[in-house]
Amino acid sequence: MTLRIALIGFGKIAEDQHLPAIAANPDFELAAIVSLNRPSHIRCPVFSTVGDMFAGLPGGIDAVAICTPPVPRFAIACEVITAGLPVLFEKPPTATLGELDYLIALARLRNVPIFTAWHSQYAAGVPVAARALKGEAVTSLTMLWREDVRKYHPGQQWIWQPGGFGVFDPAINGFSILNNILDEPLLVNRVSMLFPANRQTPISAEVLFHGDDRKAILDWRGGDEDEWKIQIETASGKSVRLMEGGAQLEIDGAPRSLPPRSEYRAIYEDFADVVRRRCSKIDRDPLRIVADCFLAAERNAGDDFA
Amino acid sequence: MTLRIALIGFGKIAEDQHLPAIAANPDFELAAIVSLNRPSHIRCPVFSTVGDMFAGLPGGIDAVAICTPPVPRFAIACEVITAGLPVLFEKPPTATLGELDYLIALARLRNVPIFTAWHSQYAAGVPVAARALKGEAVTSLTMLWREDVRKYHPGQQWIWQPGGFGVFDPAINGFSILNNILDEPLLVNRVSMLFPANRQTPISAEVLFHGDDRKAILDWRGGDEDEWKIQIETASGKSVRLMEGGAQLEIDGAPRSLPPRSEYRAIYEDFADVVRRRCSKIDRDPLRIVADCFLAAERNAGDDFA
Numbered sequence: 001m002t003l004r005i006a007l008i009g010f011g012k013i014a015e016d017q018h019l020p021a022i023a024a025n026p027d028f029e030l031a032a033i034v035s036l037n038r039p040s041h042i043r044c045p046v047f048s049t050v051g052d053m054f055a056g057l058p059g060g061i062d063a064v065a066i067c068t069p070p071v072p073r074f075a076i077a078c079e080v081i082t083a084g085l086p087v088l089f090e091k092p093p094t095a096t097l098g099e100l101d102y103l104i105a106l107a108r109l110r111n112v113p114i115f116t117a118w119h120s121q122y123a124a125g126v127p128v129a130a131r132a133l134k135g136e137a138v139t140s141l142t143m144l145w146r147e148d149v150r151k152y153h154p155g156q157q158w159i160w161q162p163g164g165f166g167v168f169d170p171a172i173n174g175f176s177i178l179n180n181i182l183d184e185p186l187l188v189n190r191v192s193m194l195f196p197a198n199r200q201t202p203i204s205a206e207v208l209f210h211g212d213d214r215k216a217i218l219d220w221r222g223g224d225e226d227e228w229k230i231q232i233e234t235a236s237g238k239s240v241r242l243m244e245g246g247a248q249l250e251i252d253g254a255p256r257s258l259p260p261r262s263e264y265r266a267i268y269e270d271f272a273d274v275v276r277r278r279c280s281k282i283d284r285d286p287l288r289i290v291a292d293c294f295l296a297a298e299r300n301a302g303d304d305f306a
Numbered sequence: 307m308t309l310r311i312a313l314i315g316f317g318k319i320a321e322d323q324h325l326p327a328i329a330a331n332p333d334f335e336l337a338a339i340v341s342l343n344r345p346s347h348i349r350c351p352v353f354s355t356v357g358d359m360f361a362g363l364p365g366g367i368d369a370v371a372i373c374t375p376p377v378p379r380f381a382i383a384c385e386v387i388t389a390g391l392p393v394l395f396e397k398p399p400t401a402t403l404g405e406l407d408y409l410i411a412l413a414r415l416r417n418v419p420i421f422t423a424w425h426s427q428y429a430a431g432v433p434v435a436a437r438a439l440k441g442e443a444v445t446s447l448t449m450l451w452r453e454d455v456r457k458y459h460p461g462q463q464w465i466w467q468p469g470g471f472g473v474f475d476p477a478i479n480g481f482s483i484l485n486n487i488l489d490e491p492l493l494v495n496r497v498s499m500l501f502p503a504n505r506q507t508p509i510s511a512e513v514l515f516h517g518d519d520r521k522a523i524l525d526w527r528g529g530d531e532d533e534w535k536i537q538i539e540t541a542s543g544k545s546v547r548l549m550e551g552g553a554q555l556e557i558d559g560a561p562r563s564l565p566p567r568s569e570y571r572a573i574y575e576d577f578a579d580v581v582r583r584r585c586s587k588i589d590r591d592p593l594r595i596v597a598d599c600f601l602a603a604e605r606n607a608g609d610d611f612a
Contacts, residue, residue, distance in 0.1 A: 074493075074516065096598035097403070098493040099516075162497070162604040187380075187404040191468070200604055210380065210405075291597040292402035298468040298506055299605070 003275055004031035004061045006053060008076055009068030010039055010046075011156075013090055017119075018065055021264035027272035031061045050079050061085065063275050069158035070095040070165070077103050077114075086113045086275045088267070092172055092287050095163040100284055107280060115274045115281045118176035122266040123246025124258040129230075130181040132251050136234035138184065141214040143174045144229045148222025149203070159201065160305070166193075166201025167220040168290045170228075174216065176286040177230060177246050184211075186285075188292035196305035203305060207293055309581055310337035310367045312359060314382055315374030316345055317462075319396055323425070324371055327570035333578035337367045356385050367391065369581050375464035376401040376471070383409050383420075392419045392581045394573070398478055398593050401469040406590055413586060421580045421587045424482035428569040429552025431562070435536075436487040438557050442540035444490065447520040449480045450535045454528025455509070465507065466611070472499075472507025473526040474596045476534075480522065482592040483536060483552050490517075492591075494598035502611035509611060513599055 005028045007014050014033075022028045032053050033039065033046045047053040053061070064080050065088040066073050073094050080087055081103065093116040094100040100116075107114045120126070147170055149159070158164045165172065178186050187210040193202035207216040228245035241250040249256045274281050311334045313320050320339075328334045338359050339345065339352045353359040359367070370386050371394040372379050379400050386393055387409065399422040400406040406422075413420045426432070453476055455465070464470045471478065484492050493516040499508035513522040534551035547556040555562045580587050 096494050096602055097594055098491065098598050101594075102491055102493055163602045165601075185404065185408055187408055188402050195605070288403055288407075291601045292404050294600040294603075295471075295597045296402055296469045297600075299501070301607075 002029045003027055003063050003272065004029050004059065006032040006034060006061045006064045008034040008050065008064050008066045008080075009090075010035035010037065011067065011069075012153075014065075014067040015039070017264040018067055018090070021262065021268045024265055025268045025272065028268060031059065032057055050076055054083065063088070063271070065271075066090060071158070071161075071163045074099040074103070078106065081106050081110055081112050081114065084110060084112055086115070086278075088115045088117055088271045088274075091116070091118050091176070092165065092169070092290070093284075094287070097284065097287055097291050100287060104280075104282060104284075111278070113274045113278045113280045115271050116283050117267045117271070118173070118283060118286060119263040119267060120173035120177050120246050121180050121283075122261070122263040123177070123242075124261040125242050125249030125256070126177055126180055126246045128249055128256060128258065129240050129242055129246075132238065132240050133181050133183060133232065133234070135183060136236060136238055138182065138211070138232055139213065139235050140231075140233040141178075141209070142229075142231045143178065143216040144227050145171045145174045145216065146219040146223050146227045148226070149220040151222070160199045162200050164201045165290060166195075166199070167203055167205055167218045168201075168293060170220070171205070171216065171218040172286045172290050173245060174228065174230060175289045176283070177242065179283065179285045179289070181232075181240075186289055187211075188289060188296055191293045191297040192300065193293075193297045194300050194302045196303060197301050198304040202297075203302065205293070205297070308335045309333055309369050309578065310335050310365065312338040312340060312367045312370045314340040314356065314370050314372045314386075315396075316341035316343065317373065317375075318459075320371075320373040321345070323570040324373055324396070327568065327574045330571055331574045331578065334574060337365070338363055356382055360389065369394070369577070371577075372396060377464070377467075377469045380405040380409070384412065387412050387416055387418050387420065390416060390418055392421070392584075394421045394423055394577045394580075397422070397424050397482070398471065398475075398596070399590075400593070403590065403593055403597050406593060410586075410588060410590075417584070419580045419584045419586045421577050422589050423573045423577070424479070424589060424592055425569040425573060426479035426483050426552050427486050427589075428567070428572040429483070429548075430564040430567040431548050431555030432483055432486055432552045434555055434562060434564065435546050435548055435552075438544065438546050439487050439489060439538065439540070441489060442542060442544055444488065444517070444538055445519065445541050446537075446539040447484070447515070448535075448537045449484065449522035450533050451477045451480045451522065452525040452529050452533045454532070455526040457528070466505045468506050470507045471596060472501075472505070473509055473511055473524045474507075474599060476526070477511070477522065477524040478592045478596050479551060480534065480536060481595045482589070483548065485589065485591045485595070487538075487546075492595055493517075494595060494602055497599045497603040498606065499599075499603045500606050500608045502609060503607050504610040508603075509608065511599070511603070
């Protein structure tokens with residue numbers, strides 16, 4: 001039977017990624033959208049609130065995907081989990097670790113499956129890199145995450161507001177990959193953040209992890225081109241290089257041929273499985289890494305962001 | 307048999323609290339101090355590093371208490387847990403959640419008991435308040451934590467450096483109490499922090515928790531007097547008021563007579579139990595609450611702190 005799904009929050013990521021992934025997946029049928037703005041080109045029912053949707057949708061729904069900014073998610077997730085609906089969380093799942101731990105406990109109590117989707121973990125190179133690094137001792141790790149915030153978050157204000165994470169919003173994707181491919185935990189040691197004088201979240205950062213020569217360089221000011229790279233060297237002399245956010249992979253300098261893969265189609269395949277088997281799929285570590293960065297950070301003030 | 311204990315880190319809290327608590331407890335004998343400064347009035351062996359202590363102490367030791375500032379703790383704890391020694395952590399146990407989770411896992415793997423000591427949880431009024439609030443629905447909660455940083459951290463620099471927590475260093479004591487006495491989780495919602503322009507950690511903050519009318523007001527600038535108060539009202543009309551960091555308690559306006567109690571003597575009684583029964587006692591929630599505060603915070607710049 002097709003799963004009737006509601007998209008809660010209808011911004012750029014919902015429209016660019018969730019909508020086509022749902023349309024391409026025969027397990028799902030888009031039953032409703034919950035959004036304060038009414039998208040004109042969408043044919044399914046649109047409601048302003050989750051409560052309105054529950055009241056107004058005669059056929060009911062079987063699952064939801066939450067794609068709002070992080071801060072309002074907690075109240076929404078409490079409401080839908082309490083109503084017994086399986087939840088897919090766009091990343092990051094919540095604004096705080098306490099909220100996530102509470103929702104995990106609530107979902108267990110109610111026997112409702114939830115899924116913290118980290119889309120970069122579904123990039124084609126990630127499982128191959130994980131196999132290559134199995135049992136290897138890392139001697140050097142550099143993550144470089146550089147993009148232009150104006151390109152990926154045009155006009156968005158929430159990313160600059162408290163709880164919006166700033167450059168850690170894209171960087172959490174890199175952390176979610178590292179967390180998947182390393183045979184050791186990623187532990188924040190020292191962090192330096194640059195805050196535009198007129199913004200509440202950092203525009204760039206450098207993160208040093210425990211262990212020798214393990215670092216992440218994050219930059220939201222852009223450059224000649226986007227770079228989402230991870231380079232890892234190991235004690236046995238192996239070199240693993242993920243590029244394009246995990247879509248491209250080189251091992252020991254040789255490019256690996258990877259099947260083309262849509263991260264979001266793979267996410268919805270997994271979510272169908274989570275819903276049908278009623279088995280949660282939860283990874284809270286990327287959010288913990290970001291929380292540790294903010295806890296440990298040296299804060300520097302930079303120029304205004306315009 | 308007496309437990310030979312080493313104090314690692316010998317600052318104000320070690321000298322004021324740990325030393326007399328160890329001296330008063332027949333289960334323990336102070337075997338060594340690890341400190342970069344050699345305290346002149348101490349009769350036991352003093353070493354500069356944990357490695358020097360292992361090499362230099364013929365009789366060995368049975369347990370350690372780590373009282374350094376938070377940032378260097380992780381490396382020290384890895385070393386002593388790997389050596390099989392039970393650890394008492396002065397609060398906060400580590401500088402990050404990732405470090406704490408790693409040490410918990412390491413201690414489990416090595417079958418070494420560890421103890422995250424939150425001294426305010428040992429204040430005389432705390433267990434009585436917890437019993438009074440059992441099963442009660444909170445309708446209002448105010449935590450007021452106000453003290454003069456100059457009085458309690460004279461000349462200390464680490465509290466102002468990244469990872470030093472600022473006003474959350476004392477406030478984590480209040481959070482550790484709330485975590486003990488509430489029948490519901492304490493979830494950070496919105497936070498406002500004030501950073502002196504010349505410091506890396508906040509000097510004051512306001513924390514709003516999820517749920518109506520639950521807040522913490524933190525102030526390190528001092529006032530007429532120190533105030534470490536928690537006031538809780540419940541749906542059944544009960545009023546619970548903890549003062550002096552939990553040492554004084556009023557229920558429904560009536561002061562409760564409490565036995566005089568030394569928090570640190572009670573801590574060392576529990577630590578003896580942890581060591582002898584080889585059973586860890588771990589609470590990571592107060593650190594999680596502080597991490598969530600830094601993750602969610604609105605940051606405001608204030609005057610220089612001089």
